[in-house]
Amino acid sequence: MSEQSYEDFISTVSHELRTPLTSIRGFSQTMLSSWDKLDDESKKKFLKIIEEQSNRLISLVENMLSVTKLHAQHEKFVFKKVDVMPVINSVVQIIKTQYPNHKFEIVSHINNPAILADKDKFQQVMMNLTENAAKYSFENSTVTVDCSYCENCEFISLKVKDEGVGISKENYETIFKKFARIDNPLTRKVQGSGLGLYITKNIVEKMHGVISVNSREIAGGKFETEFEVKFPVYNPEKQAVEKCRQ
Template sequence: ADVVETFIPLIDAVNGVPVSVLGVTRDVTYELTERIGQTRAATFRSTMTSLSIGFIVLLAAVLLADIHLRKQRVKAIEHERKLASTKLDLVNREVEQINEERTKFLSTVSHELKTPLTSMMAFTDILVKHQEGARKDKNLKHLGIIKKSGKNLQTLINDLLDFSRLDSGGTNNQREEFEMDEVVAEVESSMSPLLGAKQQTFVFRGDFGGQRVRLDRRRIAQVVMNLVSNASKYSPAGTTITFEGSIRDSTLHLAVIDEGIGISSEDQERLFTKFFRAENKATRSEEGTGLGLSITKGIVESHGGTISVESQTGKGTKFSVTIPTGMPAGSNIVEFSRTPPPQIQVSSESEIATIQSESSDEYQPPLSA
């Protein structure tokens, strides 16, 4: 045990001299233990308080550092985004400038090509009309080759221009109100030489009967002529090409059906892709850029319409087009007269197609694709 000893001297009251010593002993174990415990508790509390304060300070420092780093990252990301946005704007401007320059270039080149080409074809027609003498047949043959080459070049130029406009989104359709019968007549007239060269028959089956649409007249005629030209190109001589047309529920329905070589299911998936041409013996010999159907699809879609194809190899093809008429509902309610379908027939002597309407009480059933 822990003790404390105290010695008290006893003094003689008379002489003032210490005569003895009184020893006092006191046990202080409890007091020391209590004080040590209090000291330890105080030390522990002080240590824990210091540790807590240190932890809080450290945590605050970490949080502040993290917030600072996050702010720095956000600033860096925003800076990168601004740089990327600036670069993207510059790239977009460059692309737009390139597209504008390309369009201007194609327009200039096409104009420069079309001007002499038009003159060449016009003078070819004049020479054809004034051929006489022993070399007439040979000269006519050569002039025919020149004219055919000129038309092919003209088609190529027009395809490139249309492709450029559609690719840049600049269709700029010139909508006007017109009767679909006018388009039918234009298609028959324009396609007759092409069909006549292969002695193919053109048949129109429809009941437009004076109904009107509000679309780009030139573009709609171009769609039909592209499909008819494509049908003629891949159909044997002497076959029939059918053009069907009607207006139902404020929607223009068109279809071109041929009796040609047909299209495989694999090729149908890529048929409207730019520059695509089916690879087979029948198509290798045919001229073309592979833009016709892509342009046709672009024109149809620019009018808010759709185009589809149904075909079987060796059994012909049917292209179907639907386009909103752009006319108010009920504006095309008219009395229909059952007019006989006009038909293009070919003279074997001149190989020039002529349009002839033959009386018929009933329409022939549509051809299947």
């Protein structure tokens, strides 16, 4: 990393860490100094904010560790046969508990799809995309995870769709950059470090996959947004031949 980009990175990280820390300190100081004057309702509200901000710090630190590991060349990817559906089911289960007012749908156009990938990293990709889909869409709307073969049958395509605030075309590239967050009515409300998609794209490409996005307006202010990732189909014969050639 060049000196300038290192300095930019440190200054962005410090800013990102400072915001939740300031809020945690502020609310705990208020509680300590005014404990007797505060009713139970206010105490609960302040503790809730402290909890939310701590969660924000944890996910920020986890994301930064992922970025550091991705930059270190020695990060290990363990490529194996990964059955796609169990991973998707467990990701959707987890996100469902965090977004109980959203609907989730899983669609598969093939039987027992399997890819050649690192299972934990694949799960991280699906988790980031499904979480974003719920985070940037409206309550009661549906998030769909759709699995199909690509036309040439060499790739398995996973599409994560939502009906939400959408992404304009000029931001299709920006969103995959470090710390990029696009201003929209929901980004101001929901928290995030802007690292999720940067990590996701890096992981996908290291697993010989591709990621793309498409967003189109379906009603006033409501967009259908689709993130598609494609991974090589698990094909032991073909992949053994390729390995021999390397």
